[in-house]
Amino acid sequence: MFYAQSPKKTGLPREVVKWLQALDLSMYPKNVCRDFSSGYLVAEIFSRYYPQDFSVHSYDKGTSLSAKQRNWSQIERSLQRQNLHLMKEVIDGAIHCKPGAAELLVQEVYTLLTNRRIRDVQGPEWDFTDQEYQELLPTLARSTASKAIKNNLRITELMAEPDISTNQRKAEVILHRHLEHKAIERVLNPGRFTVRREKPNLGQLAAKNLVLSSRGDECFDSPSSKDPTSKLCSSSTWSGAAVSFKEIKVHQPVRRSLVSC
Template sequence: MNALPREVLKWLQSLDLSISVKNPKWDFSNGYLVAEILSWYHPKEIKIHCFNNGTSIQSKLLNWNLLETFFKNKNYAIDRDVMEGTIHCKSAAAEVLVEQLYTTLTNRPTYRLTPRNQTFNDLSYQSKLPLHARATASTAIKNNLANTELETGPDTSHLMSKTQHIISLHQQHRQSQRLQDPDRFGIKPTLGEIRPKMKPESSQNDRNGICQSKQGRKSRPVSANRVPENVQFAEIKVKQSGRDLPASSMDQIKGQIHNDMFGTYQPAHSMGQFKRLNYHDIFRIDGTYK
């Protein structure tokens, strides 16, 4: 009873139930006390003689089928997972069910310092145990999967998905244990963990110098690129061949070309001598014949 808030306990005691609530996990599993609570608020719709106060799985299923139909007709916010957890006596499922009934029937919220976990497993209990006493994978399946679930499961695939979910939660819990106590599992630190995380000073100084140089370039004034006024430039003249020749030289070249075209040009050297001559021996720099 310590798991229920104080206002919920006072509310249950005010209803004057036929069975004293000592352990919600077992007292609310068959649904008889839930039907008795609802009969106080809906006496015409809930007849207590229609419910069986037995402990067999058949009695539980019959009672909860009637209750589920009533919840759907009234649009009460009672989760299906909470009802299944209460039927199979899951951890904290009955407490969540009673709190939801209290909020729905009285329109008053419940106050808790810490939010309640609605996964309905024993991970919170296992985390409080020492490492050597915590459950293995097979023990986790046994603790979180009741025998009544195996009897009333809709099909094999549904049970397999539940089992796989329990195993995945157990693996996550084991990985957190390895991080908490690596010496117990013989985990050696990696090379990246052994290596110090400090950077060498030289690279840091070089980086600072580069940053400073970049900042200097960015902050350079525009006037630095301008030419001072007192600087004078000398004009450079380039003589190009064939373009700046005098008129007399041009007339001489035209006459030589005319004589060559009409066969009147007589070379100053013989053919044998001409073969031994180079290009520079025949022509000048300006392109005229020597």
């Protein structure tokens, strides 16, 4: 039994939620994005209107990519017999759990079966990305370029379409969109991207050692040592880095041999 759930939690309009409740579905869709991606619930919805063409027992309840592809291929063949069509972009987005794709798919099925239009459905431009979610986050918490590609290019997409050139083009589109939003942020909030150097950094404060000589080692008397044999030597064999060390000469007494007379 499909119990009531707030449209704000499911992401579906209220009239669609009431319609799903009346269908008495066998599975409770706790997560619209996940539960509708396999196609099983979609096939069960169509079976309420076309029981002969949609046999629920022939569909797989699994969540693997192969199970999803088999279910959706069977759904598309059954829809063609009834001269019904679902948008391929929406189906692909639902299979790969893209943001907003499953919600739009359920609304499209609702319109297709009930001939009713939903008032809050926008135009034909869909954006199955996490951009809407990123805009809700603080500026510092938003995704980087690599994270944006990871979020919007799912692993199931790479498995379904293993062509390197195709996936590279998808990544380039995501990266281009990410850079465009960054450029807009620079225009709207230029102060955030301004580098402020009121105080010198550690690199500027650190003393830089200069190489005294580039010809071998060089030794000189240490001014801070009272030992006349103490010397400081610098070596130029460390790729331009000056290495200083102290050379101490120790005069050991001559050891006399103990020989009995």
